[in-house]
Amino acid sequence: MFPNSPLITFEKKGSHVRAWINASTALSAAGTSERNHRYGYLTTPLRQRGLECTVEFGLSDYFVRAELPDDSSLVISPPQERPLGDTEPVEGWTVQRHRHSPPQVYELIYDSEPNGPDARHGGDVQTLLAAIDERLDQLGVPPRQKQERSADELAAGTVLYRAGFVPAVAFGGEDYYRLPSTMTDPAEQRVVVTRAFDLLQAEGFNVSCDPGLLDPSLSLARSYGRSLGDRLGHLAQSVQGRRTRARPSPL
Numbered sequence: 621m622f623p624n625s626p627l628i629t630f631e632k633k634g635s636h637v638r639a640w641i642n643a644s645t646a647l648s649a650a651g652t653s654e655r656n657h658r659y660g661y662l663t664t665p666l667r668q669r670g671l672e673c674t675v676e677f678g679l680s681d682y683f684v685r686a687e688l689p690d691d692s693s694l695v696i697s698p699p700q701e702r703p704l705g706d707t708e709p710v711e712g713w714t715v716q717r718h719r720h721s722p723p724q725v726y727e728l729i730y731d732s733e734p735n736g737p738d739a740r741h742g743g744d745v746q747t748l749l750a751a752i753d754e755r756l757d758q759l760g761v762p763p764r765q766k767q768e769r770s771a772d773e774l775a776a777g778t779v780l781y782r783a784g785f786v787p788a789v790a791f792g793g794e795d796y797y798r799l800p801s802t803m804t805d806p807a808e809q810r811v812v813v814t815r816a817f818d819l820l821q822a823e824g825f826n827v828s829c830d831p832g833l834l835d836p837s838l839s840l841a842r843s844y845g846r847s848l849g850d851r852l853g854h855l856a857q858s859v860q861g862r863r864t865r866a867r868p869s870p871l
Contacts, residue, residue: 626773628780628820629660630813630829633744635804637813637833639785639797640664641776659684660828661796662696665749668764669756688759692719694752698743699733710743712736715752729755769795776825783816810835 629640642660662684663673671686671694683697694717698710712733719725730751732738741747757763769777777787777797785797799809814835820827 625825626770626776627660627826627828628776630817630827630833631661631745632809632830632833636801637799637809638788639780639816641773641780641796659696661745662749665764666694666752670762688717688756689761690719690759691721692717692725694729696748696752712739712742713748715748715755717755772825775823776820779819779823779825780816783819784812785816807835809833811838814838 627642629642631638631640640661642664659675659682663675666673666684666686671688673684673686675682676685677683678697679700681698681700683695683700686694686696688694694715696713696715698713713730714728714733714736715730717725717727717729730738730748732741732743732748738747738751753764777795780797781787784799786800788796788798799812803809803812810833813829813833815838817827817829817834
């Protein structure tokens, strides 16, 4: 696996599955825990606005800190009472702005935890990013610059497309890939995510995925010397075989 390749993160929001290609969160040569990269979909758009970001550990989970030009900090955090290692989707977010040196600042920008004023949005990342962008605009932070995609990012996108994902554009112009909107059956989603996960790893990309999105019964031969087309054909035959066996026999 190439240590400086983009990180591809799979996430499920509601009934839909997305794949984010985050070049700015590529693993360093020294090696970094995969857990530290779970918020690439937050740090990437912040860095595109010129902000320095870190992923730090709080009371029971990681959070994102972004340094603002006025010496204050933006802290984006999931609920900190979650059990350590909890893999369930984040149910809400808080965004706070702090400055400890005079003049001190404390500002609650967004709170979608169950009892917060934005609770109706829950863990939705796009609404979270929209609220952050609105406040950053008010604070005079430069707008996000459209980044040219590297050859590695384009290659990862090609693999995702061939596996069954389609390209899309998020709020703020960030590119990502998603499963077709009509594909809402969890079992069918796991088939395609497993296909994409294995193919990306076979091509040497860094991949992060909730195990619940993968189908452990579907395993490519992992003879990575085989061509991409051969591997896709192998998986397609396996899936078709399962469907054929599942059909009821005629009377």
